[in-house]
Amino acid sequence: MLLNCDLGESFGYWKIEADPLVMPHIDMANIACGYHAGDPCVMVKTVALAKTCNVKIGAHPSYPDKQGFGRRSMALSRDEIEAFVIYQLGALVGICQSQGCKMSYVKPHGALYNDMMKDDHVLQGIFAAIKKFDKNLPLLMMATPKNQSFRNLASKHGINVLFEAFADRAYDDQGLLLARTEEGAVLTSSKAIMKQVQQLAQHGTVTSINGRTITLEADTLCVHGDNAQAVEQIIQLKTLLKKP
Amino acid sequence: MLLNCDLGESFGYWKIEADPLVMPHIDMANIACGYHAGDPCVMVKTVALAKTCNVKIGAHPSYPDKQGFGRRSMALSRDEIEAFVIYQLGALVGICQSQGCKMSYVKPHGALYNDMMKDDHVLQGIFAAIKKFDKNLPLLMMATPKNQSFRNLASKHGINVLFEAFADRAYDDQGLLLARTEEGAVLTSSKAIMKQVQQLAQHGTVTSINGRTITLEADTLCVHGDNAQAVEQIIQLKTLLKKP
Amino acid sequence: MLLNCDLGESFGYWKIEADPLVMPHIDMANIACGYHAGDPCVMVKTVALAKTCNVKIGAHPSYPDKQGFGRRSMALSRDEIEAFVIYQLGALVGICQSQGCKMSYVKPHGALYNDMMKDDHVLQGIFAAIKKFDKNLPLLMMATPKNQSFRNLASKHGINVLFEAFADRAYDDQGLLLARTEEGAVLTSSKAIMKQVQQLAQHGTVTSINGRTITLEADTLCVHGDNAQAVEQIIQLKTLLKKP
Amino acid sequence: MLLNCDLGESFGYWKIEADPLVMPHIDMANIACGYHAGDPCVMVKTVALAKTCNVKIGAHPSYPDKQGFGRRSMALSRDEIEAFVIYQLGALVGICQSQGCKMSYVKPHGALYNDMMKDDHVLQGIFAAIKKFDKNLPLLMMATPKNQSFRNLASKHGINVLFEAFADRAYDDQGLLLARTEEGAVLTSSKAIMKQVQQLAQHGTVTSINGRTITLEADTLCVHGDNAQAVEQIIQLKTLLKKP
Numbered sequence: 015m016l017l018n019c020d021l022g023e024s025f026g027y028w029k030i031e032a033d034p035l036v037m038p039h040i041d042m043a044n045i046a047c048g049y050h051a052g053d054p055c056v057m058v059k060t061v062a063l064a065k066t067c068n069v070k071i072g073a074h075p076s077y078p079d080k081q082g083f084g085r086r087s088m089a090l091s092r093d094e095i096e097a098f099v100i101y102q103l104g105a106l107v108g109i110c111q112s113q114g115c116k117m118s119y120v121k122p123h124g125a126l127y128n129d130m131m132k133d134d135h136v137l138q139g140i141f142a143a144i145k146k147f148d149k150n151l152p153l154l155m156m157a158t159p160k161n162q163s164f165r166n167l168a169s170k171h172g173i174n175v176l177f178e179a180f181a182d183r184a185y186d187d188q189g190l191l192l193a194r195t196e197e198g199a200v201l202t203s204s205k206a207i208m209k210q211v212q213q214l215a216q217h218g219t220v221t222s223i224n225g226r227t228i229t230l231e232a233d234t235l236c237v238h239g240d241n242a243q244a245v246e247q248i249i250q251l252k253t254l255l256k257k258p
Numbered sequence: 259m260l261l262n263c264d265l266g267e268s269f270g271y272w273k274i275e276a277d278p279l280v281m282p283h284i285d286m287a288n289i290a291c292g293y294h295a296g297d298p299c300v301m302v303k304t305v306a307l308a309k310t311c312n313v314k315i316g317a318h319p320s321y322p323d324k325q326g327f328g329r330r331s332m333a334l335s336r337d338e339i340e341a342f343v344i345y346q347l348g349a350l351v352g353i354c355q356s357q358g359c360k361m362s363y364v365k366p367h368g369a370l371y372n373d374m375m376k377d378d379h380v381l382q383g384i385f386a387a388i389k390k391f392d393k394n395l396p397l398l399m400m401a402t403p404k405n406q407s408f409r410n411l412a413s414k415h416g417i418n419v420l421f422e423a424f425a426d427r428a429y430d431d432q433g434l435l436l437a438r439t440e441e442g443a444v445l446t447s448s449k450a451i452m453k454q455v456q457q458l459a460q461h462g463t464v465t466s467i468n469g470r471t472i473t474l475e476a477d478t479l480c481v482h483g484d485n486a487q488a489v490e491q492i493i494q495l496k497t498l499l500k501k502p
Numbered sequence: 503m504l505l506n507c508d509l510g511e512s513f514g515y516w517k518i519e520a521d522p523l524v525m526p527h528i529d530m531a532n533i534a535c536g537y538h539a540g541d542p543c544v545m546v547k548t549v550a551l552a553k554t555c556n557v558k559i560g561a562h563p564s565y566p567d568k569q570g571f572g573r574r575s576m577a578l579s580r581d582e583i584e585a586f587v588i589y590q591l592g593a594l595v596g597i598c599q600s601q602g603c604k605m606s607y608v609k610p611h612g613a614l615y616n617d618m619m620k621d622d623h624v625l626q627g628i629f630a631a632i633k634k635f636d637k638n639l640p641l642l643m644m645a646t647p648k649n650q651s652f653r654n655l656a657s658k659h660g661i662n663v664l665f666e667a668f669a670d671r672a673y674d675d676q677g678l679l680l681a682r683t684e685e686g687a688v689l690t691s692s693k694a695i696m697k698q699v700q701q702l703a704q705h706g707t708v709t710s711i712n713g714r715t716i717t718l719e720a721d722t723l724c725v726h727g728d729n730a731q732a733v734e735q736i737i738q739l740k741t742l743l744k745k746p
Numbered sequence: 747m748l749l750n751c752d753l754g755e756s757f758g759y760w761k762i763e764a765d766p767l768v769m770p771h772i773d774m775a776n777i778a779c780g781y782h783a784g785d786p787c788v789m790v791k792t793v794a795l796a797k798t799c800n801v802k803i804g805a806h807p808s809y810p811d812k813q814g815f816g817r818r819s820m821a822l823s824r825d826e827i828e829a830f831v832i833y834q835l836g837a838l839v840g841i842c843q844s845q846g847c848k849m850s851y852v853k854p855h856g857a858l859y860n861d862m863m864k865d866d867h868v869l870q871g872i873f874a875a876i877k878k879f880d881k882n883l884p885l886l887m888m889a890t891p892k893n894q895s896f897r898n899l900a901s902k903h904g905i906n907v908l909f910e911a912f913a914d915r916a917y918d919d920q921g922l923l924l925a926r927t928e929e930g931a932v933l934t935s936s937k938a939i940m941k942q943v944q945q946l947a948q949h950g951t952v953t954s955i956n957g958r959t960i961t962l963e964a965d966t967l968c969v970h971g972d973n974a975q976a977v978e979q980i981i982q983l984k985t986l987l988k989k990p
Contacts, residue, residue: 027783027815028760051759053813054341078569079576080812081785083759088567089575089613097298100356101349108348109341112390125577146356271539271571272516295515297569323820324568325541325810327515331821332811333857369821542829585786585841592840593833600832600878634844 015215015255016041016234017248018121018154018178020074022060023051023240036239037063039248042070044121044154047102050076050084057109065115072154075102076123084124095126095139096146103147119176120144121154131156137167145171152176157232159189179232181251182207185220189228198223204247211235211251259459259499260478261492262286262365262398262422264318266304267295267484277304280483281311283492288365288398291346294320294328301353309359316398319346320367328368339370339383340390347391363420364388365398375400381411389415396420401476403433423476425495426451429464433472442467448491455479455495503703503743504529504722505736506609506642506666508562510548511539511728524727525551527736530558532609532642535590538564538572545597553603560642563590564611572612583614583627584634591635607664608632609642619644625655633659640664645720647677667720669739670695673708677716686711692735699723699739747947747987748773748966749980750853750886750910752806754792755783755972768971769795771980774802776853776886779834782808782816789841797847804886807834808855816856827858827871828878835879851908852876853886863888869899877903884908889964891921911964913983914939917952921960930955936979943967943983 021037022045024030037043043064046052052060064071076084078098090098103120110117122130122140129136144151149172155164157177168175182201184192192199201207213219220230235255237248265281266289268274281287287308290296296304308315320328322342334342347364354361366374366384373380388395393416399408401421412419426445428436436443445451457463458479463471479499481492509525510533512518525531531552534540540548552559564572566586578586591608598605610618610628617624632639637660643652645665656663670689672680680687689695701707702723707715723743725736753769754777756762769775775796778784784792796803808816810830822830835852842849854862854872861868876883881904887896889909900907914933916924924931933939945951952962967987969980 023759025757025760026813027755027817028757048345054345055338057345058337058341078567081566081758082576082578085759087575087577088570090570094299097302097353100352101292101298101301104352104355105345105349108344108351108391111348111392112344112387143356147352148355267515269513269516270569271511271573272513322813323810325514326820326822329515331819332814333819334814536833542833543826545833546829582787585790588840588844589780589786589789589837592843593837595840596832596836596879597829599836599880600875631844635840636843 015232017237017252017255018042018044018072018234019237019239019248020044020046020123021064021239022046022056022074024056025051025053025080030240032239032241032245033060034063035242035245036248037067037069039245039252040069040237040239042072042119042234044072044074044123045106046074046123047076047106049078049098049102050080050123054109057106061109061113061115065113070118071106071110071115072119072121073103073106073117074121074123075099075126077126084126087125087129090139092135092139092142095136096142099140099143100147103143103151117151119152119154127156131158141168141171141173144173149173154178154234156191157230159229161231176233177231178234178236179214179220179230180236181211182238184223185228185230187222187224187226187228189220189222189230192223204250207247208250208254211254215255259476260285261481261496261499262288262316262478263481263483263492264288264290264367265308265483266290266300266318268300269295269297269324274484276483276485276489278307279486279489280492281307281313283489283496284313284481284483286314286316286363286478288316288318288367289350290318290367291320291350293322293342293346294324294367298353301350302357305353305357305359309357314362315350315354315359316363316365317347317350317361318365318367319343319370321370328370331369331373334383336379336383336386339380340386343384343387344391347387347395361395363396363398371400375402385412385415385417388417393417398422398478400435401474403473405475420477421475422478422480423458423464423474424480425455426482428467429472429474431466431468431470431472433464433466433474436467448494451491452494452498455498459499503720505725505740505743506530506532506560506722507725507727507736508532508534508611509552509727510534510544510562512544513539513541513568518728520727520729520733521548522551523730523733524736525555525557527733527740528557528725528727530560530607530722532560532562532611533594534562534611535564535594537566537586537590538568538611542597545594546601549597549601549603553601558606559594559598559603560607560609561591561594561605562609562611563587563614565614572614575613575617578627580623580627580630583624584630587628587631588635591631591639605639607640607642615644619646629656629659629661632661637661642666642722644679645718647717649719664721665719666722666724667702667708667718668724669699670726672711673716673718675710675712675714675716677708677710677718680711692738695735696738696742699742703743747964749969749984749987750774750776750804750966751969751971751980752776752778752855753796753971754778754788754806756788757783757785757812762972764971764973764977765792766795767974767977768980769799769801771977771984772801772969772971774804774851774966776804776806776855777838778806778855779808779838781810781830781834782812782855786841789838790845793841793845793847797845802850803838803842803847804851804853805835805838805849806853806855807831807858809858816858819857819861822871824867824871824874827868828874831872831875832879835875835883849883851884851886859888863890873900873903873905876905881905886910886966888923889962891961893963908965909963910966910968911946911952911962912968913943914970916955917960917962919954919956919958919960921952921954921962924955936982939979940982940986943986947987
């Protein structure tokens, strides 16, 4: 199971200092495209860093909302979503191309990601963007018990889908993320996180908040890397996942 | 001599209605990339219109200043200019690619265009952007008596340059545009405009405000298309230039 | 019944030319505060025009979304709405104050207006903003059969409410605006518009799309003024409303 | 001599964590108004913090350039500067007013500050903004040997001026800040900083990089507060300045 992480989320003066610490330990970098974070200079640096570390580059497109960091839903039409995603994919590919490297996948950010999982017009807008831009780019979605259903929808457009699980989030009995407002939604102990990841990697299951065993098929694990403690945890996870 | 025109300069609610009237009569469309004007939806429509009309698509990158329409100089570093231009080129190529068409050249907009003609670090930033992004894209610059000097600078980066003259602007004795603050800077009579264009096309010269004949080598003619009267003039110019 | 109109909705290069034609014929100008439209220069000009025409100035705050013209819902928290509205009120008051005139009321724009009518946390955020900023500013809301209920909510914060009806929109049997997606939602004939306004002014009622008579108490009538035809209609309405 | 510090320079997701550590130790908080940094929510929090700490609130208006943090010159006209400054003053006053506190002075930020010291049209735009908005707000400028000349210019508009010196910047023989590109431009040793401040406070002079004694009249001292080390230094300076 590969590790993916949101990176390149500095903006102008405001720097997320941990990027160079995180990059060497992950496999896939979801790079902000200037809509929720990042700017052309940040993108240039982040792509260069990913290239140096031999990490796969993914586009991390968002709703156009820097002040809200792309975390607020916006009522965009299907066509707006399609156009906005293509714009961001193109911008990041341009920066990759100028450094002789390539972009490998698409993972929507924040509210766009959440809305994609539940609103069909959002998902269709993203499918259409990828189909028209480059249908060889897989779309990274959230692993749930409905993976096959999403895979089927995507295949109608000739698009591949990858799924990610979360190392530090509790799951409910439906195999969905427990809402952050619920108690225990975020796993804080390193032991609990390691246990969840090991189970995912070995058995393809998670244990829900109520103790049920849920099958969850995941190609990659989403980790967070915005501070020093987070980096430590990524290194532990990487070590764990490398074990035979 | 081909006609080039700035298009796709609507933004969200604010529409420049003349685009569909202008597009059929020009040869090269300089399409805004979202920094001074345009947004992903406007870009999608404008690229589609250019494709339908079989018009060459050029990127029209700008300083990041929508409120000022890219007409205000900004003190950006060479590296910032490089990154900002690559970002915009990529975004427009993305939209072209999603419609199965291609981008053919780069013409900076407004203050970025003017600064490129006089500030070396701006020109070098633009050269670097094109060189890294795709050195087959020619850069469209203002025709002056110094064409060869700019051609030489560009060739050091392996880049081609095209030059444009202006149909409706008076020239000074140095072959530069008379500043807009000077009397007579803008040609308003259709007759004067036609005369200047005919002279450019037939003899490769303009007559300066003081009556001197100045050699001015131009590959293309910049026309304006933001209102109905302008469209009429473009049609007249097109007819004039088509004559044997 | 006073006429209110959204004005000052130019932005930088993009001009709504009708403002000076409309202003002399209305009573209340809802002036954009830079979030969906307007910029400080546009605001300065619009306030000056309102002052010259002796028209009441109202703030027209919006979600922060220029590309979407404030017409797309955004999932802002109550506190964000409060802060964003106060910011915009302050900015417009600053410009009024610099010209020796005053701001008289608040009318939210677009999606913020619609959300205020149906989402309690949006309404509460707006109430809180006005209460803290200046509780003497009345809030302009949409006239519906629930006027009294909104009046009661507002009075808990010590705030006054004004209600507006629409000249050119059809109403459903609940006294709400017929959705724009429905046939007949927008009245296009001048005759139908005049009839609806006359009925509102004389009897305080509208006739719904299904022929029912609905009581609708309105302090002011919202008119649109973004083109020359609209101006003509405003003049007709003004004449109609002035008749004894 | 009072201590002034730029605060409220977080933006959305990007937090400058030191604000609550710095505020208790300064006298005047220059609060970002949303153009180079800050947003309405950040402004609300920062004003509340200043109020709690009984610190004077100053507006810190900027060029409209968040990505460049207001540090890049922009070629704005006098009228644009006037309107942009009024807008920002109004917005911050709105937030102050909603918390029952007041704004006491104006200190332009970054490139706008630097341009004000050397370009007359920028200074005149700022003077006009303050004069029209509230002429009781003093303008905070850089202390140089030309203080009296600026005082005279301001008094023509009925405006007061305050001057600030810098604790950690070396001065040249003209009493201007040594350019950051020069060696020794920034004082890094705590000892050198304390010495410069003590000399300013006791004698109203600085020793230039070449050893000359320059008279420099300053009402306040600009300190930086964006990290923990900076906070430590502010506390030392405060202690030093409090000594009889």
